[in-house]
Amino acid sequence: MVYRLNAFSKNPRKEVSKMSKVYFWDNGIRNAIIDDFSALDMRNDKGQLWENMIIGERLKINAWRHNSRKGYFWRNYNQSEVDYIEVEKGVFRAFEMEWNTNKKVSINKAFTNSYPDAQTEIINPQNAQSFLM
Numbered sequence: 001m002v003y004r005l006n007a008f009s010k011n012p013r014k015e016v017s018k019m020s021k022v023y024f025w026d027n028g029i030r031n032a033i034i035d036d037f038s039a040l041d042m043r044n045d046k047g048q049l050w051e052n053m054i055i056g057e058r059l060k061i062n063a064w065r066h067n068s069r070k071g072y073f074w075r076n077y078n079q080s081e082v083d084y085i086e087v088e089k090g091v092f093r094a095f096e097m098e099w100n101t102n103k104k105v106s107i108n109k110a111f112t113n114s115y116p117d118a119q120t121e122i123i124n125p126q127n128a129q130s131f132l133m
Contacts, residue, residue, distance in 0.1 A: 001029055005055065008072030008085045011114065016075040023052045050099040054123055055084050057132055080110035085118075092118035101126050 002022050009017035024030040027049055031037050040046060055071070062069045068089065074082040084095040092115055098105045107120040123131045 001025060003056070003059070005071060005073050005084070008074045008087070014076055015114075016077065019075070021073050023056055025056055027053055046099045047097070050125075051083055051097040054097050054128055054131065058084070058086075061132060074111055076110055076114075078110065080108045082108055082111045094118050094120045095131070096120075096122050098122055098124045100124070 002024055004020040004022055006020045007016045007018070009015035030049075030052065036043065036045075040049075043049070059071055062071070070087045072085040072087070074085050074094070082094045083097045086093045086095070094107050094111060094115070096105055096107055101124045105122050107122070112118065112120065121127075121131075
């Protein structure tokens, strides 16, 4: 029903390494636990629902394809965060999940400074289909 996304860290002195984030494989279970089945346009947690759904679907696709991608989240001790990190064959890809397509969002500077070679992308409803391919 739930899964954990472990923290990614190459520098344990500056980055959180012993935490994990918990997500639900099914947002319906999440909604039942918090007792909120309101229409999406009435919800205050659209972003959390989006992040939960899109990361879960990506992990399912990766498992189905039997690829070697490993999924993580990233956070430093200043609470800077990146929603989802994928590592495959030494290549780092960082993704920020954003429901609001009108909001100006970027990958956290603390992350890009620490991992300048990482590929980065914002995932929103307009480009989610390519993320899930």
